[in-house]
Amino acid sequence: MTDTGGDQVEEAVASCTALLRAAAGHDWDGTRAGRLEWNCRRTAEHIAGDLIAYAGQLAGRATTAYVPFEITMDEGTDDAGVVDVIETTGALLAATLRTTPREVRAFHPYPFRSANREGFAAMGVAEVLLHTHDIAEGLGLPYEPPAGLCAWVLTRIFPHVRPEPDAPWSTLLWATGRGDLPGRDPLTEWRWNNNLVIGTERLTLQGVTPAAAADLHAGGTGGFAWIEGGPFEGTRFAAGMVVSSYEEGAHRAEWGMFVLVRREDGLAVGGIGFHGVPDAEGHAEVGYDLAESARGRGYATEALRALAETALARDDVKLLIAAVEQENAPSQRVVARAGFTRASEDVEKAARELHGLEASLRLYSREA
Structure with a gap:
């Protein structure tokens, strides 16, 4: 068990950008992203923002707060350009994960005020998969990421969630208030857990x-x-x-x-x-x-x-x-x-x- 999470981030980003590139001709600005208050365009930009923010936390060794910066798109950037930014910020996070020593921890508020590289990788993958789902749901497109990737996230930052046999994607959706599972009450509040x-x-x-x-x-x-x-x-x-x-x-x-x-x-x-x-x-x-x-x-x-x-x-x-x-x-x-x-x-x-x-x-x- 020696992975840094870089491969998983790249796999998640690839599944995201494949769908979003095919959907670049849809109305991103005028379509709400699933159950979110954001539209699809804002949600896609948020994916890129999370990826670069997590890379910044690890690279900057932030210990008490988020590094105070955010990403913005150049004026006139079209939907395809946003996908390019997601691809780029995903590559930056993957590179940061691969070059960060195992013992390094950086600030993240939930729930124990820090995460290691594996935690940031899992959070990054979760953000990509879940918000790609939100966009796909809004646009009426099918989307299901690799089951192994979903299980990878669950076993790292959702230790409190009982896994559903042979259904890691459905479990992840339920655990984040986006779906139903037989025999389980729907969730209206949720939070992932990095290790203490x-x-x-x-x-x-x-x-x-x-x-x-x-x-x-x-x-x-x-x-x-x-x-x-x-x-x-x-x-x-x-x-x-x-x-x-x-x-x-x-x-x-x-x-x-x-x-x-x-x-x-x-x-x-x-x-x-x-x-x-x-x-x-x-x-x-x-x-x-x-x-x-x-x-x-x-x-x-x-x-x-x-x-x-x-x-x-x-x-x-x-x-x-x-x-x-x-x-x-x-x-x-x-x-x-x-x-x-x-x-x-x-x-x-x-x-x-x-x-x-x-x-x-x-x-x-x-x-x-």
Whole structure:
């Protein structure tokens, strides 16, 4: 899993410009673009504007706001000229994606205030596909982009949306309020989700998308450069849990899995995350592991402390739980240093009776 998103942007732009070039003789100015308030001409210009804006964010390494510029068409530019601009701005975004290092993040407001190159690529592809659909709908033209491209977008910036088997385009349209799916209520509000990143002194905890989780679970790298011996088996198992929750529609990015990446060299050293969203009482379970070559340096403690503090700062979280093997003294020291305390024997007994806690495990908790 090593793609930068450049190929996907080019594929999306090609599907867009093929339709728009064939439609250049239609009344773009006088035709509303599908369900949008814009006409088709304004929507086409917006596609070009998004592509160059995303390229600008990454190239300029913007961290606090959008780079303050926008694109305008020369006076007298016809519809075919607008298509040329879409093609050009798409090429610029693709080139930027291919030359931006993996660890670079730039500002985007939704929902965690930043995105990496893959996130900007997915947002760019989504803008192209969806607004091409809007124009096609307005002009009464058929349009359906490649299914693989739609699935690529969904597994990167729509982790909260349950995929519809064999219907990624219909799922993407439904997820953005543009279509219906059997058994699902129509959406009137929607927003995509880039991955969450939590920083510590030596690490960044990088949220794992369903796409990355699937690759990790299948034996790949998830798009990360790993330290020798990584990822550890626990990380691959946790990635499988992410895939399952995504397929069920139960995955939420902030309650998923994170890969621990060292700031000094960009190498991934382990994984950490939750076993699911908090329950009705505000309780959530955490787990973690490290590649063997990264152990004994305090990385797990540093990561667990940061993850716990982030979670417990929320109003809907009251208690975090960690289950540790009785014989695993190093892991017991990790949770203790991260502010967790041993649960009472009565609590452990109840956990065994009610939740099937294995006898070899000991419970630790940290309260808000």
